[in-house]
Amino acid sequence: MIEVKDLVKNYGEHTAVDGINFKVQKGEIFGFLGPNGAGKTTTLNILAGLSLPSSGVALIAGQDVTKHPIGCKKRLGIATQDSNFDHHLNIKDNLFYQGLLYGISRKELKKRVEAALRWAKLEKYRKKRFHQLSGGMQRRLVVARAMLSDPEIILLDEPTTGLDPQSRRQVWEYIKDLKENGKTVLLTTHYMEEADILCDRISIIDHGRIIAYGTPDELKKILDNDIVIDISLNPEVVSEHIERDLNSISGVNYVKIRNHEIRVGVNDDAVVEQVLISIIAKNKITGINIIHPTLEDVFLHLTGREMR
Template sequence: MLTGRHGASRQGKGDMTAPCMWCRTRTIRARPGVRKVAMEEDDIIEVRDLEHTFDGVEAVRGISFTVRRGEIFSFLGPNGAGKSTTINILTTLLPLQKGTVRVAGYDVAREAAKVRQAIGIVFQDDVLDRDLTVWETMEFHGRLYALPRDERHRRIDEMLRVVELDGRRDERTKNLSGGMKRRLQIARGLLTRPEVLFLDEPTQGLDPQTRMRIWDYIRQVNRTGTTVFLTTHYMEEADMLSDRISIIDHGKLVVSGTPEGLKNALGEDVVYLETGDDRRARESLRDVREIRSISESPRGLSITISADGSHCLPRIVERVRGAGVGISSVNLKKPTMDDVFVHYTGRELRDTGA
């Protein structure tokens, strides 16, 4: 049986018995130093009262959050909201000005070198040396982190197989497609087996099919125990991938929670009912507490519910049926991340020039 963090599948996600993608071909050696200071509730990232100013402009204005070991955590917000500044501070590229930040158990200000050893980064743009080959790109990275030669070469082979680029190892990176470049960057970010993988806008500028594939890789990476921190301005990306989301706007955290929790908390689920007799149906629903309002729409009755609509729906159907009214169609519309974003920031993300 596999032990250690590579074998540890996350509960409720993924298949517990699935072989770890790193370990398939090799035995796991204990990695000294991985299990270090046990942080509170195993938080792998801890940010407190972070502030950052560029030439008098406050880019980040006092944010605090934690990321739990093993989760996918998203920073959702428009461009210029402070996402990149935050990720740059967390990855030690920007010096810490104010607040405390701990990543993988180390303080970014005082123990930058240890933080750097523990993390992997996939940068926003295609940060690849155009004139190096795929293999050389990986080799360069592995050598930067002083991975021993044999181990390095074995891992490069492994990672290139995982992202399905092993057939292109001698190709110059300038000849790769956008999706391949992104995959190569993910492979590179994972080469050192980081405890946290930072992904800055991982699917920006990719076509929908490629995006889905990148999402699959991210999930696969996460299933092996790697914590993922990603920034995005795509609503559906944050929604589809994350265990938890924090919405950031104007340098402040607006709201945090699970995608479901955020959407449900809006209390704006809408049930559309097509019935044989709208008047009698309305009558029968008069005393259902969770119903905020009922109106008639082209799609039948439009019922706004202040609680989780999926739990109310069966009762609504029972009531209407109980009153002897036939139902020809039922539709539940949950709020989307767009609705959540509009609700908390007062504007649509796509209007912000994102």
């Protein structure tokens, strides 16, 4: 549904998007994961026809967005980061007037506005102004607005940034609902957990470049050699050769011991079991924590930086 080839966007001397390539398949949730300033919004704006590429192409359902802007826009709904709702109008009227811009007839539009308010569970708030809604309600409304024209593709730019965890989870349910309704979703985020939970496939973007790509599981496999086991032992029965014993297990990358706390890095779930069996034979375990790599670790590994 979306294809981007060698896309570049320069702002004067500054290159915001530096030759990216990706494809979004029909019906999937595709994630664009990256820190602030990575080039996510710039890419979305080009897809939505709000900004022109410096070079390269962006295709919506096979059509070049610069050559067929109207045809492409009809297939798209976008939920932008700044929501530009008119503060003089209530939210129902906002939806109505913005829907008119799509050329939907008044009669049909009335039905769609009602359906949008129902979907976002905002029927009771129809007379409120945008700024009177909670953060979570605002995001739901912005997503509902993106769906007014019943587009096949929805672009969501950081749909949960700044929300508390509970409201974020609620918005996630709405995004999953879009997929269940057959929509194709391109979502940007700087939350690893969000990308991990929602997305079928992810491109990790940094400084305008895609530095990794795959399903969440594939991305985490980049660090498959990095399962960490933290074990606390009863200090009275720590065996003498514990370090040597553990190092003799194949698949153990490192062993660090501090008093009765042990950290073991291994490269596979099967090795975790062997490590535990070896320790239990001669020691008493009082606590275990097994840490699997997250997308946060993948970003750190690829860039040497934390995402935020």
